[in-house]
């Protein structure tokens with residue numbers, strides 16, 4: 001039991017999605033996704049009809065149209081599955097998803113509260129005819145700052161040795177190995193928006209991921225094309241330093257470790273219009289940008305396009321590695337020094 005018995009139900013409901021909860025029970029592969037809804041057999045009364053239990057993804061609520069004749073939010077679902085109170089369900093959610101109730105409480109003060117229809121759905125006495133489907137998040141919607149922090153991340157793990165990252169670098173990025181919750185057995189890397197707010201955690205599996213599990217896990221609904229990893233810090237570096245653009249988190253962390261702090265990662269080998277706009281906003285015609293993608297097919301194709309687009313408003317250099325399949329995180333400290341001070 002946590003020290004304090006105060007639990008902010010609203011913040012917990014906002015911090016987790018029905019999809020994550022279903023995944024926690026290992027049931028996600030029994031569900032079908034169609035537009036805004038997930039449907040499958042009801043896990044509460046253990047039904048078999050594949051359409052009797054439905055989840056509205058955007059509203060983050062569920063309904064069982066069969067035996068349960070009931071619906072509700074994430075906490076109602078956990079409470080029913082575990083046959084426990086809402087309060088106990090909230091404590092379970094904190095434990096399973098590694099939520100930090102204190103950070104959530106602090107964030108809740110600053111955040112504009114999102115109207116939630118879930119409690120009403122839970123309280124409704126007559127069964128709802130259907131969960132109204134609404135389109136998934138509007139394309140113009142920015143990623144919302146997270147209401148929680150993953151705490152107890154471990155900064156020491158053999159994988160960090162393999163990737164050549166030091167304890168200090170992990171501390172600098174707030175990244176670490178996660179032992180439990182939805183990021184269990186993954187390296188959790190916080191992604192900050194340009195204002196320095198954490199908008200997602202990327203979870204990198206440390207070994208060969210199990211079948212069907214992705215190498216990188218990103219939250220449902222998170223749009224990485226709207227963010228540039230490390231941009232919040234890169235823009236605080238001196239204007240006369242070149243901005244280095246790399247593909248991945250590890251490239252970015254490695255260059256940072258070697259003293260090259262003005263670096264951002266695309267989280268892929270292409271540059272989205274929103275990422276281009278972010279770079280444009282924080283550069284001028286005197287700014288220098290070095291595009292340093294992986295020396296593979298995707299990287300080569302990506303860098304050509306990126307260079308052409310950025311050259312319209314800043315001074316661009318494309319870095320070409322002399323070895324195939326080379327990527328920035330394989331550079332030595334020496335390499336990076338000579339590269340930046342040719």
Ligand SMILES: [Zn+2]
Nearest residue numbers: 042045064068
């Ligand atoms: Zn049911």
